[in-house]
Amino acid sequence: MVEAKRIRYGSFQPEQLAREYITLMSKTGPAAPVLFLLGAAPPVRVKGLGQLELAEAVGRFLGPVLERVADVSLPSESELMARLPEVFCWISWPELDGCVREAAATYSAGHPSGDASVQRIAAFVQNAIAWHA
Structure with a gap:
């Protein structure tokens, strides 16, 4: 699951991360769950x-959200808290x-058109981050 935040002052709603975490954990089955925070490295902003x-x-919100969900197949609150480090990952915009x-500076496709394509995509991403910053 990917949660992308605005470059400037993006914040989470109070229960948002707990709800997303529970949703992810209820849907992963045998797969290894990952909740990727794009643009939001800890500490994270939480509204209010x-x-x-x-x-x-x-x-802060895991217990109340778990009570409302009432899914007996989910791990306990303490188990979920213990698994946070293996499930959540992040990268800031910078x-x-x-x-x-x-990556763009060191990548070589071995063909000029491949190299040019990678450089264009990298420039597009860099420009988008700069424009929104």
Whole structure:
């Protein structure tokens, strides 16, 4: 699951991360779950609460959301909290920009048209990040 946040001042609704986490965990089956936060590296902004570490942003609302869902197949609240580090991952917009720049500078397709295509895509991503920043 991917959650993309605005480049400037994107914030999560208070229960949003807990709801998304529970939704992901209820749908993954035997697959390895990943909740990827694009543009939102911890601490994350939570509306009305400021910046919180990921465990606090999820943990504050996990219990009440689990009670409303009432899905007995889900792991317990404590198990879900223990799994946070293996499920959540993130990259900030500046980190993504740096990765794209580095990859574009070192990539070689071995063919001029392939190299030019990669450079155009990298420039497009970099320009989009810069324009929205």
